Amino acid sequence: MRWFEIALVVLTFATGLVWLLDRLLFARKRAERSGLIEEKEPLVVDYARAFFPVLAVVLVLRSFVAEPFRIPSSSMMPTLLIGDFILVNKFAYGLRLPINNRKFVEIGEPERGDVVVFRPPHRPDEDWIKRVIGLPGDTVAYRDNTVYVNGEPLRYRRLGEYQGRGRGADMSGASLMVEDLPGRPHQVLEVDQTPFMDPGDGEWTVPEGHYFVMGDNRDRSDDGRFWGTLPESQLRGKAFLVWMNIDSKAGGIGFDRIGNDIP
Template sequence: MGFDFELILAIAFLVTGVFWVYDRIVYFPKRKAVLVNMPTETRKALSKDAQQRLAQTPKFVVEVKSYFVIIAVIFGLRSFVVEPFQIPSGSMLPTLKIGDFILVNKFDYGLRLPVLNTTIIPTTEPKRGDVVVFKYPLDPSLNYIKRLVGLPGDQISYHNKTLMVNGEPVSKEFLAKLPVSLNPNQEPVDVFSEHLGEAQHEIYNSYRFTPHEGEWTVPAGHYFVMGDNRDNSADSRFWGFVPDENMKGRAFYVWLHWDEFFSIPSFKNNGLIE
């Protein structure tokens, strides 16, 4: 089971919110009454802590409710506007590298309820070629990132390293051969420029046989996703389709690269995700 930060943040928002409301109803009127009866100079000289003590506000109430505003801001931004993620694997090479920190647009695919991920205000639909973040269907506490290949109703096939959508091969052009020394997967690969929907991006193809080949029909309300590192990606070819309710948003920007804790963060590869 993964670390479900979204659920923990939602619980923290609710708990601190309850204490904030409790304080406003029970103790705020007491503090106000105490201050009203004080001389102006005395009132101005009192710190917030002193005001809390004069109104006999319990310390644990003061502590818990003090976090509400900052948690509410973080919770609102992460839930409805933009959410940060770190890339943990090489399945999206060469588009995204291990250690890339990315931003995900949470509004692109509709305004959704936090944790439940139910759409309450529709906006735009996911498009073929988008780089998407979603809850892993086999363990929703985990977040995955892949490229959206198949929309509901699409016929997808993958044979001999050739991707076909609705009977048409996806256009790709050979760019270069990448030696072992330049590839984190420690194997030589061919680099191609692929045109998928409105997206133009690079992909890797290794020289190994790809075991998970086949044909798939994308059911209604689901999507078919693949990694750009085509022969080193656990994706829809292995574990199936992504339900619409699992979609979290579209990855759109790399803002930092940090390999490991003791390395120096880099901003040289910052930019939009194609």
């Protein structure tokens, strides 16, 4: 969606500039020429005056308050489903400029367990979503479907077999587990038999200014196990709410998803 962000900034700037220049330079001259007869504004000025306030409000809300995103893949199942539309808090981790994502106001930092939207270092034009597992200074390991944080294995509790729906139906039969991440227990999926898939086993030390992120669908997620740690500068915000779900293969709108918090 970076193209939309660029277009929104350009259109807001352009309409605002046209409106401002007309007010400062041309509106008074038109009034002087017209006398008692009202002279119409040029069409481009009329459109700029009408659209600039709307575009400016959308830009401010989207850049600094909350931004909508759509979940296109299964990497965060069962927490987020394919077809979920989510809202992302854009000020939780500091205010950032649109387009270049440069932080200009410090507010907070990610906590362990937060679900974050970011631009991965190897795909800087795409928005991805994962869960923060490792904080700066941590050592994170993943071996035999178990996450270790600073040498301590996380505890797991099996809930049973997962039953997928719609475009996520292929995950039916996976093991539904509760992963006891300190302070933020959450559900994850594990596929019991994946003989031809790289499980992403390894160990990583998280440097200052970086985070280690993983998807909740452990065997269907391209995450830090395969490309390393995430720089803080790539963060876009904290996901906090599902406001809509549309999956044609599940019958259309998933009303039971609307308004769900993101744990």
